Amino acid sequence: MRFFIAIAAAVVLTSTAYAGHHEKKAVIEQYTKIAHAMYSDSLTTAKRLQSIVNRLIAQPTEANLAAARTAWLAARVPYQQTEVYRFGNAIVDDWEGKVNAWPLDEGLIDYVAASYGAESEENPFYRANVIANKSIKISGKTVDTSRITKALISKTLHEVNEVESNVATGYHAIEFLLWGQDLNGNGPGAGNRPASDFDPKNCSWGNCDRRAAYLKAASDLLVDDLVWMTNQWAPNGKATVGLVKGDVKKGLSTILTGMGSLSYGELAGERMKLGLMLKDPEEEHDCFSDNTHNSHYYDALGIRNIYLGEYRRIDGSVVKGPSLSSLVAKTSKGVDQELRSKLDATMSAMGKLVKAAEAGEAYDQMIGPNNKAGNARVQAAVDALTSQTKSIEKAVAALGLSRIKFEGSDSLDNPSAVFQ
């Protein structure tokens, strides 16, 4: 009899493992559904921005400029939550530079103040000012820039000369055109571009028609790019199919890679700690609009969303389904609880940044050299993100995934052969 119990137990064990497979598939499917919802929302809000930009160009009033800025801020809410899809999904990472590249040398695009400096040894196009120049020289060749089109800014200007800070397209290029430079250093205040910058009849700073053309091209391009990415995450899109039909372990690794890499290297490191180290007002993600607190907040929220398998859409509805959280809990309740509480702690630290910013202390003030309390507030969020990364590593271990495979993109098939 006991013999049969032993066999029965073995059978039960295999069948749970089998159920585990289905469960894992379901988690991966939910991950793709949330991506589709997030990119769809990003697209919807980008289209709203596009239509208000058109209105601003037709009627360059302060009210229309303010409406365009509000639309830009709203567009950032869903987009920032998608950033967790960037790392681990090559299809997103290869594309995202077109829409969210940062930081930028804005002198490439338009007029800048003298304090910006005359030149940069890293970037020959530091002050190229395409809006003011109907031709520019690129690698010795004269390039016609008399018509500012989507093709010109995306194919010719974006990352020209392979300099990453030559950002000619995407949210931050649009942000610069809507707000202008923030000339307040580590002091209060954001960019303050007048609506007359877009008014050929009453033009401030010259070339208003070209500036309007640039803004239109960049806004139209953002919509095009988001249409493409939203399609990749549709049920039969390339990104979705790749994950759903792919290896289950690899799929789960992708999700956790995105969570860990955004938490640590990108958000805690490049976007926050670096700012604290350099105390430089330019080291804020949304530096023209002073919206950085929200950008960071929604980045962190995106990480939490995909762990919990739920996302609140811009219309208030909630996409909810099988979660990584419950999958981790199956193996280790402790790890799941720890990670959930760390994600909550990060949101609370991020909430404090938002609260301080809404009370009038912008992010560039918080990272300033003589602001101990502000520095500490940002550092607390960095620490929370770093700590959350350690728990994500525990979740990776709990699910029996190896980190090594994550490196796939730049690994060699046979490294030993190099040393034969």
Add this chain to the structure above:
Amino acid sequence: MNSRTRIKRIESWLINFFSCLFVVILCALVIVGVQRKLSAADSPNFATVNLKLAQSHILPRYKRLQTNAAQFEDAIVKLCNAAAPRDPSASQAAFHQLMDGWMAIEHIRHGPVELLMRNFRIHFWPDKGARGARQIRLLHQRRDQSGLKKDAFTSASVAVQGLPAAERLLFSKSYSKTIIDAKEKNYTCQLLQAIAQNINDISKELLASWSPGSNSYQAVIQNAGKPGNKFSKPKDATADYVKAMHTTLKVLTDLKLDRVLGKTIEKVKPKRAESWRSKRSLRNIIFNLKALQAMYEGEKGLGLKHLIESKHPDLSRLLSRAFKKTLETAQSIQQPLTDAVTMPKPRSKVLRLAKEMRALKVLVSGKLAPAIGTPLGFNALDGD
């Protein structure tokens, strides 16, 4: 008892016997497995190698760094106190010595150097946004004296506190001309003195934190696994060394070479090279590689290699060969890196070097870390 019942009883006895045997074997297997796991975790090798590396690899290198930093500060003080025209050559030579010292210990990215942003304050690089250039220009415009005082300077932007800032002042034409020609004490010299003193101070702190003593980081490593220690077992302290090796190889390939090489020779970016102003980009790489090789082989025998030698003899030999070959390739490049990458023949050697370093990196993450049993986790360079 009829034969039928007897058979039934025998059958049931047999079933009982075999299922018991099955359970016993299973238990035995589990116990053996647990023991093997325990003995691996408690292996004395980890503790020994950890301490040996701290004492014979890390400590002497921090000692050398501090000596170099003190000499650099002396040289700068002498330079700035001299009458115009001043000769910067002794200070430039002292700068090179100090850079050698830093590149020989740059690979250690854990422990005291992580605290108070010491690593970035000594050497913030790459400065992709060219913040250092702008901030140094702004400091000169404002002639900010109070910002140079010790307390204020240690919390200034890391881009003005360390070696790259010193290099800019000593080796760029415009700033070094001011140092040579200015009639009285000039702001450039004052800033340079603040930097030299700052680097010396940080080096002293690093040396003190790694020197023997109950509060030292050496003691933390030595007591790994004891109650209250940050490492729950000696192997966790070893993981930091492996991670340091992997991160350094990632920095070498991604930042020190690939960003400079560009995808084709037409897209080469020599001014993205580390220390291009003082023409020592390749020298930095060689010092980094020698340090990694020493951490692997051990300064006097006991390095990371010791942990895999007996169980993975092939891998241990492969890695020795890989470090040796990569270093040879680096040393075979005759021109400064900034020139070599732009010339077809030397460039092919640099490409070879990049390929070997990348292969080394993959061997460390894919072979060495699993063989030692230390997961690498997420990396600070995962962002862009």
